[in-house]
Amino acid sequence: MAVNRPYVSPRRQEQARVTRRLILGAAAKLFVDPGYAATPLTAVAAEAGVAVQTVYAVFGSKRQLLSDLVDVTLAGDDEQVAMADRSFVADIRALTGLRAKLSRFARHLAAIHARQAQVMLALAGAATADADAAAIWRKNIEERRRGMVMFAADLAATGEVRVSAERAADVLWLAQDVRNYDWLVRERGWPVERFERWFVDSVAAVLGAPD
Missing domain, CATH: 1.10.357 (Tetracycline Repressor; domain 2)
Structure with missing residues (x-):
């Protein structure tokens, strides 16, 4: 019996990766200066050039964004x-x-x-x-x-x-x-x-x- 699998667009996946990298890059800059406590997610979104809702959609919370930033800078990439x-x-x-x-x-x-x-x-x-x-x-x-x-x-x-x-x-x-x-x-x-x-x-x- 054939199983219908959801179609995953490579282009959409790449766009998601680019957006994630933009947000992480913005966080890497702003969490250093002016600092984590002084940086709302709205500022991260503005620096990344995305809507704040996008930041929440990708990371869920400011804490998770910080956690992922630490992991990515440690590994040097976003590979699992x-x-x-x-x-x-x-x-x-x-x-x-x-x-x-x-x-x-x-x-x-x-x-x-x-x-x-x-x-x-x-x-x-x-x-x-x-x-x-x-x-x-x-x-x-x-x-x-x-x-x-x-x-x-x-x-x-x-x-x-x-x-x-x-x-x-x-x-x-x-x-x-x-x-x-x-x-x-x-x-x-x-x-x-x-x-x-x-x-x-x-x-x-x-x-x-x-x-």
Whole structure:
């Protein structure tokens, strides 16, 4: 028996993706300056060149818009691919040495921070006074910690890690915090390559020392 399937227009899908990107771009600008709390969705809509009803139709709420913005700037795209399934993870797992794995992660980390630093710092600031922003900030912290637990396990497989799994995850979690990038690269003017070397040298020195 034939089943009638709804027709999905590729053109309409592409228009929806473009609209979503426009709104996210507007939010990325305005949530940084003048800030999340000071930016109503009407302002986001005006910046994106769409009706405010469109913003609600796409994201549902201001909180969801902020949450999606954080996710997209972290991933670098709007594809539904988990971080654990991204190509950089496979690259790291294919390497065998501690410093080689850390170096590959450092390149990935620097790329993330370059596009995400302003949004994440704005989120951290908003989290001090806004409950929705605080919940998203806490979620991001917890997700990063879980990611570093998995990374620590991968590093331990090299046989070069001399600290406990919990300490290794804590060190990785602290070293990859966006505020380190902000201070060293954006404030102090370090070249990205120096930041990457700092990350590798600092983490390797701690993980290779006994508890």
